[in-house]
Amino acid sequence: MQNTQPHAQPYDDEIDLRQLVAVLWRQKVMITAIGILGAAIGVGASISSTKHVAEGLFITPGVSASNYKRYESVFSNGARLQQYLQSTNQATTHDGALLVKLADEPNGLTNALKPEFAFTDRDSKAFGVKVEDAAGAMIGVRIQVAHTAPTGGTPVTLLAEYVRDSIIRVDMESTMLSQCNSFRTREQELRNAQIQNDFAIRQEESRLANLRDIIARNPEASSIDNRQIVSVERGTERFLSPAAQLVASEIQIGELKLAEVLRERDRIASGLKRDYYCQAQQALQQPTTGRAFLDGTQNIQAAAFQGQDKSIDVVEQTWNELDVERANWTNTYLQSMRFVASPEGTELKQRKPGLALGIVLGGMLGGMLGIMIALIRAWWRSGFEAANANNTKA
Template sequence: MPIEKNDMKEGILETHDALVAEDKDSKELNLTDLAVMLWRARGLVAGITILAMVLTLTTAILTGKYKSEGFFQFGGAIPIMPVADKLAKEPPPGIALSNYKRYEAVYNSAEKYSDFYVQNKLAGDVSAESLLQKINSREGISNLIEPIFPFTKLDAKKLGMESNKDESNNVIGLRINYVATTPDMARSAVLLLGRYVMDAIIYQNYSDMLRFKDIEISTKITKLDNDIIEQNEKLEELVRKNRELKSIISRYPVSTEQGARQVVSVTEETARYLSPTAQLTTNEVEVAETKEKLIKIRRDKTQTVILGEYFGKTKDMLNGTKSGESVLRGLEPIKIATFKDKDLDNEVIKEVFNRITIENQTASSLYLQKSRFIAGPDLPQHRTTSLLIALLTGLALGFILAVGVVGGRLWWKNNSLKLQK
């Protein structure tokens, strides 16, 4: 007997409704079963959660880092100005930005740190070796050192300093940080970084200065030689003129009383006269002035020759070391060696000795004493990652993993027969 279309549609709808109801009942049943199974498997859930917490906490402890930070201050104007070149107005403290960019390029160099590492015999020092690996890595150490300025652009705007062209905003210090596996290592690395940066700056300063000192001093000595020759020629000319004037006066004694009759210069409107005696007096004054100039030039040459000897020895020392601190500490022995055969009772020589002494003491004070850490580096007490956060993270991950395991077992139990069919 044929089945009517309406009956077929009604049968299909009834079957669909029954399947939807069955699926709904199945879902409700699965959630209930999951809750029951979680309770029944609470030991497994607790075990998985505790295991995850232990693993997370252990990982945090083993891979935890400590961050140390310090503020390194520049104690004055860098580079230091020679005593002879100082003006009345002292330069502002710190490093001009243009100079700092040069120093930054130097101390960011892996080759420079390698020289510092070898020169100071740092092999075996854990912090030094860690820094060696860091500077040889792709990121380098640029992110560990931050320049500090007296004021930011916002500070300048608040203080109304936009139009003040004379205001200096030199780099007055560095904020140095380092992250390591132990607190002592982090602190030691920051200390070593501060020492290394200052060493690189000292070496660069003396390298720049001594690179041109030798040729400058040689040029100055040559110029002084020419000045001496020129003044000697002038002196000889004045002496000859002096003899001639004395001869004229001796031959014409009456001319000394005729000052108004000796022509000096004649113009369309007037004429000037000067007696031979007055000319002789003027000539003798010029002779005295020329002799005085010669004394000053010879004095300058004597001092310049001594400075050339001193800077020649410092240049040789610079070529034999890569450490700025070693160069700075070696200046005093070189000074002593330079003046050991000199007469220090001679004021000309003593002045050079004192000038070098002042410059060396000023440089030592600025670079090795005033430039230092004024804040930190601190010994960190806490890890960069909190153990409590790691513990809570492990708790959440462990519980989610446990629910996943129990839920997977429930799904397999409900669907294994269907999958077999």
Template sequence: MQNNQPPVQPDDDDEIDLRQLVMTLWAQKALIMGVGVLGAALGVGASLLSTKYVTHGTFLTPSISAGTYKRYQSMLVSGPRLQQYIQVTGQANTPEGQLLLALAESPKSMSEAISPEFAFTDRDAKTFGVKVNNDDPGAMVGLRIQFSHQEPSGGQPVALLSEYARDTIIRVDMEANLLDQCTKLGTKEQELRNERIDNEFSISQEERRAANLREIIARNPEARTFDSRQIVSVEKGTERFLSPAAQLVAAEIQIADMRLAEVRRERERIASALKSDYYCQAQQSLQQATTGRTFISELEKIQAAVFEAQNGTSDIVEQTRNELDVERATWTNTYLQNMRFVAPPEGSEIKERKPGLALGLVLGGLLGGMLGVFGALVRAWWRGDGKTGV
């Protein structure tokens, strides 16, 4: 009988021959090793090229809440303002000035160079001798100032950035404070003058009233005495029912009180006039000063000029001078002495690489080896050199 069974069709060979694959890779081992070594070299090169010398430090500032920091931030991270500060202070031709001029051209770099520092542990406070404001945990304790460059800078750009930050904070605080004091005290002086005029008129009216009462008593001798048993409700407009003698005493007491109030008002007017002149001149000086540090040092000269023509023996003049001395000493402590680095930035420069040499070597070698294997397989397939099963 004839066999009619169909011939068996050979199955498609979809299996990977690992031996053939290994033989192919072994044959291309020189290529794989070469690409791997090249990748490792590129990884090391990338690590070396990413080397930066980083200097940073925490610069203490007056207590600033997180909500009010925006007032300072817009000026602190302003590139044009940093460039202007460097030009005005004559730092444009110095090495650190050149570095900061380049930094000012990048808004992102400016934001990274100056940032707020809100967290400060009790241990750090004891270590660096810093007071922590427990009443306002969200208050800013300082600024984190950081600068990185491909070459060592010795920390000088960070020191210059801290002076720029000091100048910015002084100007933001003083521009608002001095303008407010100049305007408010100038208005107050005028108000006190008007009150003095009104008070002098009231005194003249009371003196006329007292004179009339004396004439009434002179015409009526019996009016000199009054019945102590008389009961009168002394309300506004009813004092006329008192005896003329009692009204005369009340008028003289009223005149004495108004004269005492006039003395106090005149003292206040003199103090307001002196302070108004001082603050207004200080505001003008702030617009011309090269730096905030220079402005603070010039306040003593401004005060001396304001008090030069004043009577040195007057107690109100001396009191006003002492108040301004205390205020200036407070500003000096706040902006010149207390604003400082918790640790000097000089000598704190460190070398950073991203990635490091070891990591760059490993990653580059692995990536190069993978590319070498892929290249070897593609080369074998292209040449038809052996059956790789792919």
């Protein structure tokens, strides 16, 4: 018996490119139309993604890369921004509403406020900021606001005022609380030192009376040769002559009384500063802006010095020290904090993707979709025609 095997049927897996090109050529109108439609969709997507972006570099002296995190947690607080806008009566304005919407977005404020670091000495000179260590030094905050409609850059200015206010409040809350507690403790320390000083004076006065009594009872004690050599260490003063000990005791009492005068001056100054800083710390607990607080420190100072005689030198000196401190705050927070260049009028249009890229991508995707549709239509039509032919033969 012979095993007969059927002959393998040849399978044609080749693609006829001429036939494929012919199919595409017949459907060229549809492919072109879909490609144009895709390009139009790309243009629409590009136009709809248009953002009007305004930005500016806000210089913040005193804020370094090491302590920026302390301020960043306040910057990125959306509730804090809304509270600031309400306290300044700007929550209902166009710019205020835009910033409220920005605060409601996830990471909206974090993306709008970015630290800027100095990279060259030339940049530091251009920005007008002196930094000792230029490598990694922070020069300010890059503020950027994007919106679908033109804003003129004014929201950036308003956001910069919020940054200024946040820095002032963070610094002042820390400073006022620390100084209030410090001068409260200082007052108690001075009182304890004064008690100790009074006790030392009484001791020296008692010792002085004893020495005078010894000299009165022993007149020859004052005639002892004062040129004797005695090692004056702690506890050996008694080996000096009574007259020498009497003079030393009088000098000691004089020094103690002089220290008492200096301590009293320190007590008066500490009491005035304690009242000033503690009242300022209480004022910060009220809903107010940083700029308003700085303006109000002069009234707080006047209240703390009420009833004090400014003709007394220590009172005048303390007043002047607080005046100088306030002037430094004004220079740091209200004058040195500024934009390198005003953000108003610098708004730019940004599209993602760009108009040209949107046309190219849309046209390519539309063309590819058109080719696929044309091939599917040709395959479906050929299958339909083959089925009709078989039915006719049957």
